[in-house]
Amino acid sequence: MDIEALKARAPDHWMRAAAIRTLTLDAVAEAKSGHSGMPMGMADVATVLWSRHLKYDAAHPDWHDRDRFILSAGHGSMLLYALLYLSGDPEITLQEIRNFRQLGARTAGHPENFLARGIECTTGPLGQGIAMSVGFAIAEESLRARFGRKLVDHFTYVIAGDGCLMEGVSQEAITLAGRQKLSRLIAFWDNNAITIDGKVDIADRTDQPKRFEAAGWHVQEIDGHDPEAIDAAIVAAKADPRPSMIACRTHIALGHAAQDTSKGHGALTDAQQLKDAKAAYGWTWGPFEVPAEIKSWWEEAGQRGAAEREAWESRLAEASATRQAEFTRTMDGTAPKKLPATIKALKKQVAETAPKVATRKSSEMVLEVLNPILPETFGGSADLTGSNNTLTPDLGVFDIENRKGRYLYYGIREHGMAAAMNGMALHGGIRPYGGTFMCFTDYARPAMRLAALQKVPTVFVMTHDSIGLGEDGPTHQPVEHLAISRATPNMLVFRPADTVETAEAWEIAATQTTRPSVLALSRQGLPTVRTTHKSKNLVEQGAYVLAEAEGKRQAILMATGSEVAIALAAREALQKWGVGTRVVSMPCMELFAAQDEAYRKRVLPAGPVRVAIEAGCRMGWDRWLTGERGRPNKADFVGMDSFGASAPEGDLYAHFGITAEAIAEKVKALL
Amino acid sequence: MDIEALKARAPDHWMRAAAIRTLTLDAVAEAKSGHSGMPMGMADVATVLWSRHLKYDAAHPDWHDRDRFILSAGHGSMLLYALLYLSGDPEITLQEIRNFRQLGARTAGHPENFLARGIECTTGPLGQGIAMSVGFAIAEESLRARFGRKLVDHFTYVIAGDGCLMEGVSQEAITLAGRQKLSRLIAFWDNNAITIDGKVDIADRTDQPKRFEAAGWHVQEIDGHDPEAIDAAIVAAKADPRPSMIACRTHIALGHAAQDTSKGHGALTDAQQLKDAKAAYGWTWGPFEVPAEIKSWWEEAGQRGAAEREAWESRLAEASATRQAEFTRTMDGTAPKKLPATIKALKKQVAETAPKVATRKSSEMVLEVLNPILPETFGGSADLTGSNNTLTPDLGVFDIENRKGRYLYYGIREHGMAAAMNGMALHGGIRPYGGTFMCFTDYARPAMRLAALQKVPTVFVMTHDSIGLGEDGPTHQPVEHLAISRATPNMLVFRPADTVETAEAWEIAATQTTRPSVLALSRQGLPTVRTTHKSKNLVEQGAYVLAEAEGKRQAILMATGSEVAIALAAREALQKWGVGTRVVSMPCMELFAAQDEAYRKRVLPAGPVRVAIEAGCRMGWDRWLTGERGRPNKADFVGMDSFGASAPEGDLYAHFGITAEAIAEKVKALL
Structure with a gap:
């Protein structure tokens, strides 16, 4: 790569992007571990996106109507930390950059959503980010339909690497996004042709643009180091009615001795090579040093969204008191006041009538009273709607022509469903639940763990929870799956005995704010065992x-x-x-x-x-x-x-x- | 669908295929559960494949050089059972068909490889069959390279439904197959446009042919009810140097009132509708009855491969005694006699030198002595070769131009890797092991469970097995994963303390025949704790x-x-x-x-x-x-x-x- 030519083509841009590259090199060298190459390769794309397109206000990183930025290639975490620090995020300070990957730092090895407000989600395991981004985009569509463009009107941007695209979950994600025409979702593929084992080619020769087109995406291919090409591609992507994939040809570890090699993927800590790379960039400042001019430019970029945020706040303030209260309640994830009484009434009725029903049916009975009073619920199933009993009549089906629908046919995509639900929950304003057979906890497992780690209240409706499933046999009969979910930190696992316990379990699950829930529900009919009504929630x-x-x-x-x-x-x-x-x-x-x-x-x-x-x-x-x-x-x-x-x-x-x-x-x- | 036109087009074929359809209807009606529609939709494809192409000998369903037939859409198990029964498999008798889905029957709800020799693999969870088929095809290539075409020369056929293709693992599988140009792999897509929740369209609009082409496959689209089109497509697929996908437009539950509906996916038990369907077929015989002429025709088809098998046996008999013995030992999965002494020598040396190394490095030290004496091992990693320490110098890399290579760069496809390894182990003649980080047990989980259920000795090399992984953080640090694997029936989970224990664990794992193993290995260096040499394997x-x-x-x-x-x-x-x-x-x-x-x-x-x-x-x-x-x-x-x-x-x-x-x-x- 001819660094001089890049510098000459866009000298100002070059130095601004170089700040990301040098912070990355310094932080990784200081930590003696990390991944230098990816931030160095994608610095140009990130610089253009953050300074010209991304709607954000660095001082208010959790403003509701911001654009979402998701680093699916989470090992490149220094890209995100550098962007947050440079643009003035209050939590990602220079000290945090210096403490990269140290105990107690906000700047963990991979981005962790619970460590700083500017981090949208946890994206260590590859493919999860792009799969969650689909959920973010669904949440935006849903909330925009509910509250209108004045309150909800933003994009979701995601950077995915070769690893993300090789993981199977990415296929579930992109086909779901394509089917739903999520036009506000824009993915950048960091096409650097390198993985840990060597050139991508040794393991994969997929025609990625063709694959995305087959999934219904708008696809562009650009030079990922050309700021004007990047800008033009983003403009086109925003205008297209389909989700957009921008394939960015990049050089991993650009300008470093390890450029375009798998060594460049990891920690570049050699002092002389680091010095040489900085020299090639024309970067004359010391470790962790960013000249005032460049820092100011970045901070201005970080303030770009302040006016938009203020305008949005005005629009919110202009809305009716009811609307404001409901919007705020929804985004805060606060349960409506009616909830406890609704559950109690159902419990009382059920204790009296003592139905013999499967708890999956009990769950449907609960949802029939919950969904009408909880407009933030968003249900779905991985192609087992009639078996999981997840669809209630009031929801309507979420689709291209009906964004007000609150039920999604996820298709046979348990993993993609679970990850999308996490994305919705992280976005805020949506309380997602989704069903599959309990045994397919296995398929959803990577995303279920991330729900627990990210502290989001996703609800996994897992029916057919034992050999009681019967004839479908051992592949469909969970044996170890209760143990699997119970072993997972921060997960709540409910296995209710009847409709009363199911109602109590749902009441707890539907009011969580930091813990996901698994509801293990029977296929077979069960008698009501709680026939004496108690107002108190005993499952608690x-x-x-x-x-x-x-x-x-x-x-x-x-x-x-x-x-x-x-x-x-x-x-x-x-x-x-x-x-x-x-x-x-x-x-x-x-x-x-x-x-x-x-x-x-x-x-x-x-x-x-x-x-x-x-x-x-x-x-x-x-x-x-x-x-x-x-x-x-x-x-x-x-x-x-x-x-x-x-x-x-x-x-x-x-x-x-x-x-x-x-x-x-x-x-x-x-x- | 005009049934009369189908009958008129190919009357003999029609009745032979109708035998599959009616057996399916009868078995499902008798069991009052099951999936009628898929076998009814794919009966024509299966009839042409089994009678004109599939190399098999019904009387010897586990003959080594048979073509493999994998029903990835495993819920359509009656298709497989009907084929086996009709063609004269000794284990799938009429009584077994009548006992479909009953306790103790070989004809379980989904095909279970351990219940009958004619069942190649367990394919309940969607996507696993197509992913395992890639392993079958790799095993065939590898063994053909090792033993020559005289002994190994067969195809792998797989039937996949929409569900299989929506599951993410299918993407990992088809891109791996495309990359490796597995020309002996032929997949039929049962393109019936129906899933449980309704039309496929409500959840997915992927252009599947384009998607497979993007993955490097040869693609054809045919009428799945036209026997000549099916035949021609198989001929073309066999001739093409790429893996082949044949998209078969079919009608689920063909000829039944539930045709082309999601109801047709499930159990069609209505007596009148069943009667009507049989009448439409022109089928005048009683439940479970197949007229002698049709049964004879099928049995002749089942004997078609007898001569091929005998010729193969002659070729094997003509080979040198050494070659015969080695082929037989390899296919039987018997460990070579040298193995115990090799392990003992390593243990002795290590007890004396007491190295301080990570157990992932210990594992490499073991593989360095194991791989040379176990030519059936086949290693790999999901893009973490240098971290998992899975590649030893003698293996060589398996690739299009080097089928003798015994190491595969699986790419960032933990799930696809695990399933492919299961396929290799099921094929026989290969002892697969593959590495990733222990935390990504989560991604590989559905296939790991199937390894245990299918009783195959796949070895999962799971390194970085705790917080000892360090800076990469909680997404990469297993906490619950030992519990997850230990909770799984029939799984062996080893967590060795040093190189001696690692050698002992590998000795056990590498000699299993019915149990998979997880090796949980450290990232960090560990002292040798077994410094007094003992000949006995204490890990046992x-x-x-x-x-x-x-x-x-x-x-x-x-x-x-x-x-x-x-x-x-x-x-x-x-x-x-x-x-x-x-x-x-x-x-x-x-x-x-x-x-x-x-x-x-x-x-x-x-x-x-x-x-x-x-x-x-x-x-x-x-x-x-x-x-x-x-x-x-x-x-x-x-x-x-x-x-x-x-x-x-x-x-x-x-x-x-x-x-x-x-x-x-x-x-x-x-x-």
Whole structure:
């Protein structure tokens, strides 16, 4: 690459972009780790985007109507940090740049949304950023339809690398975006032809422009170091009615000895090479130093959006009080005041009528009362709408011609759905929920983890939550999936036993602000076990005494979901034999673990033998089987220790020994 | 669809294909569940393929040089069962067809490879079949290069539906196949324009032919009900030097009232509609009845390959005794006799030199001695070759011009890699291993589960297995991933502490025949803890006493991997305080759980306090902390209860309290 020619073509631009490159080199050298090459390659694109197009106000990085900027190639985090620092973000200071990748710094190895307001999302794992960007763009369309262009009117920009585009989730994302004609979504492909293992060519020869066109995108190909070409491409992309992909031919680690090599992907820390690169740039200042003129130019760019923000604030202030309040409530994720009463009314009605329904149907009953009072919910399913029971009549289908619709047919794209939901939740103003079979937690897993890490209240409606699914067989029967979700930090996993517990679980899930929820729901019909109405939300405590022992308490049965009714039947048998048996329903282990020790001991006192029942694997149960520290119990577990099988549900429960009889026998053996 | 016109166009073909359709209708009606429409839509394609092209011998469904047929759209399992039954497979009898989806039947809801030899792989979760088919085709290329066309010379055919093509993993699969020019791979797309939620159009408008072309495939579009067009397309596909996609326009549930509707996707059990469909077909026989003439024709088709098989057997018999033995050993997955001695020699050398290396480097040291004596190994990495340490010098890179290469640059495709490896293992003759970061277990997860379910010995080399990864931060630091893999039935999860344990773990993994393995390996350097050479493989017992208590045994520390050395340091401190402390290394919980109770009690006797140390979540440890049933212990855990953070490794271990000091303090608090 002829650096001199680049400099000569656009000398002012060159130095402004060079500030990004040199900050990157310095920060990585200081940290002795990181990824230098990507920010150096994409500095020109980022400079043009941030200074001429991106609607943002550096002093107010979380202003609602800003354009969103998503660095899907998250390893290039110094690109984002340099942009935020240069343009005057209040949180990403020079000290933070110097502390790149150190404990407690906001400038983590990969961007983490919870460390600074200017970071829209966490984009370490490749492909997640571009998949979340689709959710951001959907959220914008949805909210614009709801609140009007005066309040919502922005673009979502995303930078994706070769890695993002090779990950399968990117295909789910771009085909969904293409189908939905998300014209406000503009993706830059950092086409540098290099990955960690060498040239992209050794692993991939996909014609990416053709692939995006096949997905319904507008595609342009440009020189990613030519500021005018970049600018023109963005102008064209904004004008096109389709989502846009701008393929930017770039040079990784531009101007460094490692340029255009896989070495350039990583940490470029050699002092002499660093010096040589700066010399080639014409950069004469010291480490972390940015001359005042360049810094000022960047800060002016960062203030460019202040007027737009103020105008927007005026428009908001001009709206009716009701509208202002509703917009603010929606964007803040505050639940409407009517919610608790609505849930209580449903609980009361259900306790009285005691329907025998699958909890996936219970969930639909809850959604039928929730969706009308929560206009921020946005439902969907990965092509299992009728099975997941996720669509209620009031929602309408989100589509090109109906952006007010609040239900999305995600297609057979569990991963893309989960990531898009995260994007919506991160955007704000949307409370997304989406359904698939519990077993396909596996497909959605990378995005589910990111929901928990990013602290967004995405709700995963996972139906067909055990061998109770029946004939479809072991590929569709979760065994380890409750354990998987429970093992994930910050995740709430609910497995309600009936409609009352489902309503309580939904009430908790729908009011979270920093934790995602998994609702594990049955395919098969279940009796109502909570037939005495209680106003209090018992699921909030995670576990509670559902049925007390008669006579001397000799046994405690713990169960969740579809096995609670089986535990109650086992209790009947045991009581007949004179064995006083308590049944504890444990719909949410995480919330039970968060109760104080006194409550936990009241629910699970030392002494009686304990048997836990769950049509899943044992992992996670030993904690509750063995009691608080030093207070042991004789205990056993009834559940699965293998994959399931294909057969009718009843046959499977009998075959795998998850029956009232087997439970009662286990208890007797322990006494 | 004009059924009469179809019948008139090819009357004989029509009735042969109708046998598939009617068996499907009858089996689904009998089971009252299942998926009728797909087999009814693809019956014509399958009939032409199986009777004119597929090289198979129904009486010997696992003959090594057969063509492979993979039903990626696995819900259409009755298509496969009907084909096997009709053509005379010895295991898929009429009784099995009648028992479709019943407990103990070989005819599960989705095809399960372990239930009948004629079922190549388990294809319930969408997209897995097409992704595994890439592995089958790679295996064929690799083995053909190694053993020559006389012994290995076959095609891989796969039927994929819209669901398979919407799943992201299909993109990883087809771009990998395109890059590698897998000309022996032929995919049929069942283009019926229908999914469960309705028309495909509501969720997807991708131009699939263009997408496949962008990935380097040969593409044809045909009428999927025209036998001559199907035949011609297969002929052209076989001749083309690229992988081939044949887009077949079909009608789901052809000829039934539910034709071309999403209802047609599911179980069509209405008696009158079933009768009407059969009448439309001109099918006058009773349920499950196939007239002798049609059955005979199918059985002749099933015998078509007998001569080819015999000729192949002759060619094998003509090969040298050495070559025959090696081919047979390779296809049987039997380890070479030299293996144990090779591992022992490495262990001895390492115990003497006691290197301080990361276990990912240890793994490389093992592979350097294993790969030369195991020509069936086939390595790779999802673009982290230098980090996963998976490439040894002798392998060579598998590529279009070098099919003898035994290392594949999979690109940034963890999911596609894992599925392709499963395909290779299922094909036979290949022992695949592949690397990525442990955290990206998440991406590979659906295929990892299928490895366990399908009972194939795929080896997942998962490096950077904890916060020890350091600066890349929480998105790259596994916390719950050991628990996830351990929760999966039939999976072996190894977390070796040093090079000796890594060698032992690899010895076990490389000799499995029915269980996949996860090797969790450190990024950071670890001291050799097994400095006294023992010939015996101690990892085989799952856990063992690494360091005995001096004086009265008051505490037992249990640890895995990188925390074993920390436990040893804690023991030092505790012994100084006079606390007799045993250290147990537990590199494989599954193997320890499989030991007899006497051994488990010898390793973990009741009495001493117990502390487990692992830089992951606690889930899974309580079982070992609390002792055998009724023999409790005071116990605690040192590890992670949150996501990690971005910082240098040492800072993180200190920050999260995983230190010798913290362990010693916990022990003291319990005494």
